[in-house]
Amino acid sequence: MNNWEYAESIESEKIVKIEKKYGHFINGEFVSPNSKKYLDTISPSSEEVLSSISIGNEKDVDFAVNAAKEGLKQWSKTSPSERSKYLFKLARLIQERSREFAVLESLDGGKPIKESRDFDLPQVAQNFFYYAGWADKIDLAWGSGISKPYGVVGQIIPWNFPLLMLSWKVAPALATGNTVVLKPAETTPLTALLFAELCDEVGLPKGVFNLITGDGTTGSELVNHKDIKKIAFTGSTSVGKYIQKSLAGRDVGLTLELGGKAANIVYNDAALDEAVEGVVNGIFFNQGHVCCAGSRLLVQEDIHDVFINKLEKRMQTLRVGNPLDKNTDIGAINSKDQLDKITDLVNEGVSDGGELFQIECELPKNGFWFKPSLFTGVQANYKIATEEIFGPVLTTLTFRTPDEAVEIANNTEYGLSAGIWTEKGSKILWTADRLDAGVIWANTFNKFDPASPFGGYKESGFGREGGRHGLLSYLKASS
């Protein structure tokens, strides 16, 4: 293939200032952890240690929840229009410091700078801006019968879109009058810690936003704290089930945004070149670390060969490498653990009999990397066709009729998202009606917007984030 040579174009790291060590952010200030324990957060593209973060224990969590309880007194006395203004100010500050956040996100998480800069950060700012405007209109959203906040909300977010997930959780929670204890993922805490500084800068009342870092044990302490009134979790289905079980018999609200194994259905009357772009974006966006990734390509049998041929050609143009290089399409895998998981599943796919195509490219020596991969010749019962891989690996299945496409698409315990590619409008609507999925992209994929609700059917969780429907996740019905 006759590739253009690209000159490196590296975004400077100098814009970010990372402390050697971080405490928790509780009651408006950074505090040392009671646990006196820390863990390193590294750059997955170089394996270089960036900083040490605190591991929250039971006492740390208790301190944070109590601060949020105190904060609630102040926040509930703050008028809705004042709450609105704090959120607008946060949105503006995020816009102003957006490049700094983007570089930090790419350093700590491994995602390409063009995604953190052009997708994550604009969405984060817009999300605060969007929910800021709801804060003084809560009664209008769902009526006065559904307008009361829960109180202290515990939020646990994943490592794939660290700051974006923070904004999806924090903005609607604060807009509806709740106060927050947030726990970011252990591998990607740095942008959340920087966000805490902004909360201080805008003068958000103490205790309204609290941040506690750590690992799974910290999250578990948060879920089990007696004064938490609601838990919002984004992450794996297995941890989601564990949280639901932990809350059994307790009067604690819960929303879960869990895993997926989305079908991306390409009918034979699709615009094929556009569909190829959509399929590539659907699975390789953010290294495939996307719960709604289009990880199962369902292609109509009669166009299989021509479509796969186009797809492989397009995949070969993807550039894998330094996340801070502005030319990079595919960055680093977020952690060694995740790389091992992807590698194991792909090896299993090969030994099951799947035919593996990987692009030809050189991978950096240090860090965690995985070549964009495509499986064909896959049976529906292979693990690579049923389990969430959460990496840059696409599995192809074929179908003959629209009914069969729907049946295969729905034959999973997940139900987060799906894609439909056809030039025929009635077929889009027919298919969309039948797919068990909370988000359906027709002739597009992986589009997000603060005004658009996101969330799953079945074991992909319950509750929505984004839009008017996202408010429901933080409001109680008064009966």
Added chain:
Amino acid sequence: MTEVKKTYKHYVDGKFVRSESGKVYAIDLKKEKYEIPLTSKKDLRDAVTSSKAGFAKWNSLTMYNKSQILYRLSEMIEGNKESYISLLQQHGLTKNDSKNDVEDAVNTIIWYAGIVDKWEQLTGNLNPVAGDYFNISHQEPIGVTFSLSSDDISLNSLVKSFLPAMSVGCSVISFTNQNAVLALKLSEDINNSDFPSGSLNILTGNFENIVEDVGAHVEIRLAAIYSNISNDLLETLDVKGSDSVKRIVNLPSDEGLGSIIPFVETKTVWHPKGQ
């Protein structure tokens, strides 16, 4: 002449059936004592099979059609009003309270019949996304629903435990203990209202006997608990339900838009705009 006494049976898949276990429990009313079928685990599984098929049938009807079927239920009750009043009095209610309760139930049914073809205009909307996309969020019924009704002796409470779910297109397994005679009498009018078989099944018995199965059965997508149950029972239901991320709603709102929101899933569809 000896009065003929009615045998009350479960209502499953459009048929009146006894419990496969052959077991019963007693409900002692003023004049008569009734032996009511006691739901077994197998009865529940049979009802779920029926409800799954019933969901497909009920959900495939147009909203207009569903609305008319619910409205017809109110017509049936109105026609048999005196017999409901008399039965409520048998349970110990005054004549006046009984009459009010039946009238309230009719009004409740009419409210839900009237919202069937409107709720989605209240819960769904276009989303003003920042880009050239058509983006709409609309709602679909969650599916097979298990509903534990309140033990208040009240026809109105009883209908409020299945109407919110049914009005959005879910099929319902309505389960009751103390309201059993009333519920099984109601099933006769349900049977005369053109509900597709399996769309609304009525079982009676002890919730304790089946709580684990309600939680664990993956085909039951949602459990709505309108009765004040013990914390232990709720915990068991939640623990079993967590294995399949089941929607479990404890004491849902029983009026207004808030009453139907737990029973819907929001589906958001995107499409680009262009030439």
